[in-house]
Amino acid sequence: MRAFAELLTDGGERAATLDAVAARAGVSKGGLLYHFPSRDALVEGLTAHLRELTEADVAVMRAAPAGPVDHLLRTSTDTDGELEVVYLAVSRLAQGAYPRARAALDDAHDAWVEAVAEEVGDPTVARAVVLLSDGLYARTALGAGGPRVTDAELDELVALVRTLAAARRS
Numbered sequence: 001m002r003a004f005a006e007l008l009t010d011g012g013e014r015a016a017t018l019d020a021v022a023a024r025a026g027v028s029k030g031g032l033l034y035h036f037p038s039r040d041a042l043v044e045g046l047t048a049h050l051r052e053l054t055e056a057d058v059a060v061m062r063a064a065p066a067g068p069v070d071h072l073l074r075t076s077t078d079t080d081g082e083l084e085v086v087y088l089a090v091s092r093l094a095q096g097a098y099p100r101a102r103a104a105l106d107d108a109h110d111a112w113v114e115a116v117a118e119e120v121g122d123p124t125v126a127r128a129v130v131l132l133s134d135g136l137y138a139r140t141a142l143g144a145g146g147p148r149v150t151d152a153e154l155d156e157l158v159a160l161v162r163t164l165a166a167a168r169r170s
Contacts, residue, residue: 004046044100047104076133091105122169
């Protein structure tokens with residue numbers, strides 16, 4: 001899965017041929033086809049992997065000592081973990097003819113919103129937090145030409161979200 005994901009993120013859908021995936025994974029094409037008999041099977045495997053990674057991430061969010069909001073925002077600047085690479089690869093597939101990829105991305109988004117909503121008590125604030133997380137990731141992943149978001153800035157963002165959530169509850 002990692003080889004397929006890396007090829008998608010590095011070169012796009014056209015670069016992620018079965019031959020290229022086998023070469024990147026260090027296996028024969030026959031070995032790849034034994035596990036994934038078609039490109040569609042690779043797509044299915046990658047979207048299933050995203051669902052598994054999202055489920056694990058949400059469990060960590062819910063168990064995080066500082067809460068889901070803090071965890072989500074602080075991990076939004078991670079760009080090279082398995083979840084991030086797979087999410088980006090599935091995003092590439094969603095731009096093409098793979099509706100199941102779009103569905104997997106939507107399910108991930110919904111799971112994060114639900115976990116955040118449990119903490120903040122407001123679905124609109126929860127959606128805003130997940131969109132803020134997307135922006136933090138994009139800024140970090142694209143480099144945006146500026147300095148990385150600091151821990152102090154993340155502290156301020158978490159505090160702002162908590163203030164907003166409290167204001168919406170009153």
